[in-house]
Amino acid sequence: EVQLVESGGGLVQPGRSLRLSCAASGFSFDDYAMHWVRQAPGKGLEWVSGISWDSDNTVYGDSVKGRFTISRDNAKNSLYLQMNSLRVEDTALYYCAKGYGVQGVIDYWGQGTLVTVSS
Amino acid sequence: QSVLTQPPSASGTPGQRVTFSCSGSSSNIGSDSVTWFQQLPGTSPKLLMFSNDQRPSGVPDRFSGSKSGTSASLAISGLQSEDEADYYCATWDDSLNGWVFGGGTKLTVL
Numbered sequence: 376e377v378q379l380v381e382s383g384g385g386l387v388q389p390g391r392s393l394r395l396s397c398a399a400s401g402f403s404f405d406d407y408a409m410h411w412v413r414q415a416p417g418k419g420l421e422w423v424s425g426i427s428w429d430s431d432n433t434v435y436g437d438s439v440k441g442r443f444t445i446s447r448d449n450a451k452n453s454l455y456l457q458m459n460s461l462r463v464e465d466t467a468l469y470y471c472a473k474g475y476g477v478q479g480v481i482d483y484w485g486q487g488t489l490v491t492v493s494s
Numbered sequence: 495q496s497v498l499t500q501p502p503s504a505s506g507t508p509g510q511r512v513t514f515s516c517s518g519s520s521s522n523i524g525s526d527s528v529t530w531f532q533q534l535p536g537t538s539p540k541l542l543m544f545s546n547d548q549r550p551s552g553v554p555d556r557f558s559g560s561k562s563g564t565s566a567s568l569a570i571s572g573l574q575s576e577d578e579a580d581y582y583c584a585t586w587d588d589s590l591n592g593w594v595f596g597g598g599t600k601l602t603v604l
Contacts, residue, residue: 410593412539419496420531420539420582422593434592470538478586480529481593482550484538 377401379471379485386491387461395488397454397471405429405449408474410481411456413467413490423469424456425477432477439465461492497522498583498596505602511571514599516583518564522594526586528566530559533580533598542581543568570601578603 383395397409411423424435424445433445444457454471468487474480499517506512516528530543541550543559546566558569570577583596 412593419580419598420533420584420595422584422595425593436592437590478526480541480544481584482541482544484540486538 377473377483379473379483381469381471381485381488384469384488384490386493388494389461389463389492391461392457392459393461393490395456395458395469395471395490397485399452399454399471399473402473404452408477408479409445409447409454410472410474410477411445411454412470412472412481412484413465414470414487415464415467418467421467425474426454427477434477458490461490463492466490466492496597497587497590497594498585500581500583500596500599502597503600503602505604506570506573507604508573508575510573511569512573512601513567513569514581514583514601516566516568516596518566518585518594520564521589522564522585522587523561523566524564525588528559528561529584530566530568531582531584533582534576535579539582573603575603577601 378400380398410425426445442460446455470487471485473483527545531539532542533539546561547559580598582598587594
């Protein structure tokens with residue numbers, strides 16, 4: 376059974392940093408691309424970033440480009456999102472998701488970790 | 495403002511057929527396949543349809559998808575109360591070099 380468990384969320388002040396993690400199990404992690412998708416309270420889904428199976432290809436949404444960095448450790452079956460220069464508008468539930476290639480189908484989602492940016 | 499346009503709400507009665515639209519452009523729906531996600535209240539999104547019209551294992555055949563040009567649609571026949579959820583379309587955008595989502599359609603089963 377595919378399992379994606381996010382962690383690292385919390386309350387942080389604007390301008391500070393936070394690192395999210397996603398622990399994957401139930402599939403061959405190093406065969407698949409991974410993504411971060413977020414959902415602001417009461418709002419729709421917004422794709423944040425994606426990374427290829429070998430980390431060679433990383434892509435970002437315009438709203439986070441230059442501030443967020445996606446990475447992965449295939450030996451640890453883990454995905455990360457380093458978030459710098461956080462803004463109030465980054466407040467959201469952050470989901471980790473599994474994909475068939477960076478442009479391929481996103482098929483499984485975790486339960487999410489909540490990031491609240493507030494002074 | 496979402497790149498893909500979806501009506502914010504839809505409704506139907508049990509047993510009815512409802513359809514959701516998703517409108518994009520040549521750089522997204524016009525050049526790549528569409529994925530649909532279902533998000534039940536308080537839960538994570540779930541893959542409902544991929545490659546425009548393909549259902550993952552476990553998704554009932556009451557759900558169907560299609561694409562034409564720069565628009566896509568999702569249909570649910572034989573509507574059931576448990577179908578009450580938010581439905582999102584998504585696809586890759588070649589110009590933005592990233593995934594784009596619709597704003598979602600909230601389905602209410604009356």
